[in-house]
Amino acid sequence: MTAGVVVLWAVTVVEVVRALRGTGTRSLLVAVAALAAGRTLDLDAVGEALGRTTALAAVEHVLVVVSAVAVVAFTHRITGEHRTVPRPVWVVLALALAAPLVDAGGALPATAEDRAAAYASSVPWLVHWVAFLVTLAVALTAGARIALRNGRLARGVLGVRLIGLGAGQVLGVLYTVLKALHLGALVVSPGSEVGLLGTAEQAALSSAILLVAVGLVVGFAATVAADLATRRRLWVLWPVWADLWPHAPHLDHTPPGRLRTTFSPDARIREVRLVVEIGDALRVLSPYVPAHDHTDPVAQAAALQLASRRVGQDVPASPPSGPRPAETGFAARTRELYALALAWPRAAAVRAQIVPGAGADGDVAVPAQTRASGDGRPGAGESAP
Incomplete structure (x- = not known):
């Protein structure tokens, strides 16, 4: 899990750079930053340092939902599709996700089995988990469908980014399903061996993060390469431009x-x-x-x-x-x-x-001529001999 968090923060830095350069999008930056923050809060070391409180767990899940919704918004933006969700839906979702905060200072158990039992015995937590998993599944499914459909039609870097996002969201849906099964197994059979489900859940999450990161980093690398090529052409074209400027x-x-x-x-x-x-x-x-x-x-x-x-x-x-x-x-x-x-x-x-008589210094009868050379202002006069 730590490696996935590192990858997410690395991609966040990339998106910040793109945003500062004016080539990024706000929705994508929000998506990767929110997911990186959410997964950071889920680390055992962070949980031990901050305390496994209800508020911390609720904030972690809210950040993951924000990330999923932002990815869908980004996919809509680059594919040109526009769909809106009624405002009352967002209000209900916010209230459902915030339900556990009625006991914001309450501490959660340290083990997964005990936490699952605490969730099952609390109505606010049940409402929260249903809203969290359903929203995550719906958002990721919608985003994956749009990204994969348009990724097959797009060419070049855009196609790579869309395919990477779509595949990552498919694995995100798989993670959501495995998470629900894992929690259900912990509640129904507390003493059973459910380690395999937990391992599969984390593997799906790590793979989703990796695919999304690869797609975004490839896009960033292509953008940087194109920018460097443009600046090289500017460097090469400049002497011609400066010499012919007067005309x-x-x-x-x-x-x-x-x-x-x-x-x-x-x-x-x-x-x-x-x-x-x-x-x-x-x-x-x-x-x-x-x-x-x-x-x-x-x-x-x-x-x-x-x-x-x-x-x-x-x-x-x-x-x-x-x-x-x-x-x-x-x-x-x-x-x-x-x-x-x-x-x-x-x-x-x-x-x-x-033209006979036009040597390396030009025609001898040419008067003072503006010529560009090197960096700086072109216009050094050349006097005719």
Whole structure:
């Protein structure tokens, strides 16, 4: 049980990080945090330290119910399904779960058999246990059905998360059934051997926690990997963006530095902005691009750098040197620009092969030209010799 609690708190930390990054959901954070807190209160060491009181047991069960309901809410959120429970149902459930608190300071026996006998002899505890087990079974069954049904249709990380949540909730239902059987066996046959039921109950609970944790951690890892890939593309695209900035229409401000762009909190929005603005600049430069090998990214980069200098020289525009590429989706366009950006630093060496006399430093007749390099403000003037 201790290992399961550790896993739950680890997942809680992950969800807190996701929430701080703006990629998490409140319902999922509540679900894992409530379950982690509830299972922590169920530990023997915690029970001995705080005392096995009625209030402690009731709070533990309430936290587990809150977790189950929050998981269902999270499943509804990511699948787009919307169902509401009438408010009177919540009121009745709250009263039923709080029934044992009429004797909040009462101590519970130390052994499972004695606790089961105490539950069976107390009407408030019977009401509490029925409400707890029924609510848990209904919530987990509903959540599992929605998660598994949509998980088969979803692709990628979302499918993994839904399948993990659904399988974990199925095992949660099994845990609920085994818990009811275990309590019933302890009450009906106090002296019988029911250790196997207790072991199966804990195994189902541990497996449910593990499956849910795996699904959530896989989703978090995929999110982190996607974020790192986005920031790498920002780092690579930045020199092209900064060099072509003066030619993008409607952009008058100096672009932010490379580090600031790469590590901005809204990296995905920054990437969209870079791709769109580089594309705008390329359309402006297209009449000035000299003939070149369109299949070679280095040659394409060199031609664009020369086109940028031609604009500064007021060279008359000419018809495009080749057919314009067909419009593509954002992902395909990003890949094309990424390949261009990787070739951008090597373009200076081949400019002379495209336009004779254009060496590594550009055309000798080009006036002061804005060029971006490294991190910081682009715009270091290059005076013509």
